[in-house]
Amino acid sequence: MSNTQYPIPNTVKYSKPKIAIFDLTDCEGCELQILNLKDRLLKLVQLVDIPIWRLAKTPADFGPFDVALVEGTPMSHDDIKLAKKVREKSKVVVAVGACAHLGGIPAAVDEKKREKFLKEVYGDKYKSKAVVAKPLSAHIHVNHFIHGCPIDLDEAERVIVDILMDKNPIPPSHPVCLECKERENPCLFLKGEPCQGPITEGGCKAVCPSNGLRCWGCQGPVKYANYDAMGKNLERLGFKDQTKNIMNIFNKTREEK
Amino acid sequence: MKDILDKYICKIEGHGYLKLDYSHAKVQLVVDEGERLFEKLLVGRPYTDAPFITARICGVCPTAHTLASISALENVFQVEVNKDIEHLRRILLAGQIIQSHALHFFFLAAPDYIGLDNALEIADKKPAVFKMALALKEIGDDIVRTIGGRQVHPVTPTVGGFNKKFDRKTLLDLKKRIDTNMHYALETLDLAQTFKYPGDNFQFSIHNFQSNSNNQNLENKKSPDSGQARMTGWRPSQYFALTNGINYDIIGGRITSTERVNADVQDYRLNIKEKVVGHSTAKHATHNKESFMVGALSRVNLQVKFLNPKSKTAVSKFKKLKLPSTNPFHINLAQAIEIVHFMEECSKLLGVMIDGRDPILKMPYRARKSEAAGAIEAPRGTLYHWYEIDDKGIIKNCDIITPTVQNLANIERDAEFILENTKKLPEDERYRLLEMLIRAYDPCITCSVH
Numbered sequence: 241m242s243n244t245q246y247p248i249p250n251t252v253k254y255s256k257p258k259i260a261i262f263d264l265t266d267c268e269g270c271e272l273q274i275l276n277l278k279d280r281l282l283k284l285v286q287l288v289d290i291p292i293w294r295l296a297k298t299p300a301d302f303g304p305f306d307v308a309l310v311e312g313t314p315m316s317h318d319d320i321k322l323a324k325k326v327r328e329k330s331k332v333v334v335a336v337g338a339c340a341h342l343g344g345i346p347a348a349v350d351e352k353k354r355e356k357f358l359k360e361v362y363g364d365k366y367k368s369k370a371v372v373a374k375p376l377s378a379h380i381h382v383n384h385f386i387h388g389c390p391i392d393l394d395e396a397e398r399v400i401v402d403i404l405m406d407k408n409p410i411p412p413s414h415p416v417c418l419e420c421k422e423r424e425n426p427c428l429f430l431k432g433e434p435c436q437g438p439i440t441e442g443g444c445k446a447v448c449p450s451n452g453l454r455c456w457g458c459q460g461p462v463k464y465a466n467y468d469a470m471g472k473n474l475e476r477l478g479f480k481d482q483t484k485n486i487m488n489i490f491n492k493t494r495e496e497k
Numbered sequence: 498m499k500d501i502l503d504k505y506i507c508k509i510e511g512h513g514y515l516k517l518d519y520s521h522a523k524v525q526l527v528v529d530e531g532e533r534l535f536e537k538l539l540v541g542r543p544y545t546d547a548p549f550i551t552a553r554i555c556g557v558c559p560t561a562h563t564l565a566s567i568s569a570l571e572n573v574f575q576v577e578v579n580k581d582i583e584h585l586r587r588i589l590l591a592g593q594i595i596q597s598h599a600l601h602f603f604f605l606a607a608p609d610y611i612g613l614d615n616a617l618e619i620a621d622k623k624p625a626v627f628k629m630a631l632a633l634k635e636i637g638d639d640i641v642r643t644i645g646g647r648q649v650h651p652v653t654p655t656v657g658g659f660n661k662k663f664d665r666k667t668l669l670d671l672k673k674r675i676d677t678n679m680h681y682a683l684e685t686l687d688l689a690q691t692f693k694y695p696g697d698n699f700q701f702s703i704h705n706f707q708s709n710s711n712n713q714n715l716e717n718k719k720s721p722d723s724g725q726a727r728m729t730g731w732r733p734s735q736y737f738a739l740t741n742g743i744n745y746d747i748i749g750g751r752i753t754s755t756e757r758v759n760a761d762v763q764d765y766r767l768n769i770k771e772k773v774v775g776h777s778t779a780k781h782a783t784h785n786k787e788s789f790m791v792g793a794l795s796r797v798n799l800q801v802k803f804l805n806p807k808s809k810t811a812v813s814k815f816k817k818l819k820l821p822s823t824n825p826f827h828i829n830l831a832q833a834i835e836i837v838h839f840m841e842e843c844s845k846l847l848g849v850m851i852d853g854r855d856p857i858l859k860m861p862y863r864a865r866k867s868e869a870a871g872a873i874e875a876p877r878g879t880l881y882h883w884y885e886i887d888d889k890g891i892i893k894n895c896d897i898i899t900p901t902v903q904n905l906a907n908i909e910r911d912a913e914f915i916l917e918n919t920k921k922l923p924e925d926e927r928y929r930l931l932e933m934l935i936r937a938y939d940p941c942i943t944c945s946v947h
Contacts, residue, residue: 297508
């Protein structure tokens with residue numbers, strides 16, 4: 241992938257599409273992954289303009305945009321307001337990373353206890369900024385997703401280029417297990433670890449199990465994911481008290497659906 | 498959209514903006530990040546979740562969080578790791594520091610000194626500098642990817658050691674790549690020396706910010722009445738870092754400072770006190786009610802004698818830098834020094850690993866009911882994690898103090914000091930100096946609100 245050549249439009253009339261990058265509440269790891277594309281990013285910026293990217297530059301113009309890459313969980317009123325503005329001004333909105341896609345780790349907090357937790361951490365008088373943690377799609381219509389925590393470099397590049405070429409980026413639709421077997425890793429689930437590979441969408445090259453760490457489900461549910469069966473199997477493995485914690489760590493808002 | 502986005506300081510990690518009172522020289526750095534409540538969402542989960550989840554506090558220094566969390570948990574269970582595991586962790590953490598420093602130095606801070614807006618402009622107008630930036634970011638990523646499994650959010654480190662084995666060839670290849678890229682680190686140090694740091698020679702002005710013609714004018718004006726602000730010396734701070742008195746410490750030392758604090762990590766709460774402040778979703782930490790500094794400059798100030806040979810030689814040649822330095826803009830210089838030091842460190846430790854016998858990278862241990870703290874040097878300073886674990890291995894309580902929380906109060910004091918000493922400068926230039934100061938400090942705002 242690193243030697244990819246993009247067809248460079250040679251017509252005089254070619255106007256560079258505008259890709260704006262926004263970050264809501266999160267760790268900014270996915271933005272960093274975009275930066276980690278390095279020379280691939282340099283090739284991309286020959287084809288596009290990036291008017292807004294707070295982490296990297298002073299904002300140049302405030303829209304309209306052809307593509308908006310939105311990272312992070314909308315948690316505060318400002319986040320939600322910004323997300324809505326981004327939707328108004330952008331043709332295509334892409335949710336980047338597990339936080340925007342699923343709600344991610346910030347959404348793993350028990351919302352019923354948010355007030356109590358805030359008091360415990362910040363004291364009684366504190367006025368909080370965050371209100372509720374939900375995926376981006378709970379607030380605005382999202383056209384495409386780049387999965388994972390953090391996003392995979394190749395998937396990020398593929399989705400962005402697909403959109404630029406007016407293609408419909410198609411998610412992998414196979415479980416992590418397929419990519420794990422491809423790499424001939426010993427099965428962690430069979431070893432008794434609560435690996436989430438069977439219900440999780442691939443595309444990450446099974447990076448965790450390939451390094452001896454179980455899958456935590458950051459890519460989100462694969463098509464036909466069978467959460468009931470996973471839950472029962474986790475109970476069999478001895479994780480009775482933790483089944484929800486394990487299955488929902490990146491995707492707690494699933495419970496509400 | 499403009500109304501939401503315009504206030505934020507760009508080119509820093511996370512959302513923050515300045516509330517200023519120019520005439521009274523009062524500064525508030527408003528940290529404007531939503532509370533993610535990491536300390537609370539860990540409660541009720543098994544301890545094995547902590548290194549994985551806490552990495553997500555920060556995308557720039559996830560490896561630091563993972564390792565701090567592991568360090569705390571190993572103190573809870575009283576796990577003693579062997580030399581090989583310790584070496585690999587030091588390499589991994591050094592890789593993290595190189596990654597983060599390279600990102601911050603070139604992509605966020607350097608544009609201020611070079612007089613461009615952003616890294617893409619550097620790529621366009623100063624391709625040689627950009628080549629250095631990419632090479633060093635890549636070598637940092639490479640180290641973390643090779644040892645940690647992925648450049649952002651590592652997957653191999655675990656309580657008791659590593660999930661993965663590393664063969665000799667992998668380590669040898671990594672060492673070769675570090676050695677062949679060493680010259681980029683030294684060139685970066687040369688570049689850092691050419692920067693004009695505000696506050697050097699006791700003068701505040703933005704030398705490189707303007708276009709070349711303006712720059713000339715500023716250079717020619719030498720008299721104190723020329724609009725440049727003069728001052729008598731930098732505001733001194735107290736500098737904190739972990740040290741062990743044997744080498745340039747990043748894991749496992751004691752809490753020390755330039756004012757002779759010397760405390761065990763388990764006593765961190767006696768020395769570093771967090772308090773909630775009204776204008777920020779991040780707390781502020783103080784020592785004896787005074788602000789203090791942690792991070793690259795603190796480490797260099799406290800441990801310059803333990804720097805590796807190449808970085809030490811380079812530092813001794815510096816005319817500008819008198820250590821201990823009290824100029825916060827020298828944080829950027831210290832980052833360049835540390836990039837060289839840690840590349841040497843990685844190469845040295847990899848050499849030891851390659852020559853040694855086949856390592857055992859997983860120590861047996863038993864989880865038990867207890868509580869303990871752990872601390873490591875993250876790129877931006879000392880990072881504390883503390884956990885209370887019950888007899889079933891479930892987290893009962895958790896406390897995390899990040900480097901930026903410790904720096905925030907000091908940033909505001911330094912910013913106020915600049916305002917006090919720049920009353921003759923126009924407001925927009927004073928504002929730009931402050932923005933530059935904030936960037937020099939390299940605050941990680943996402944970390945500070947966790």
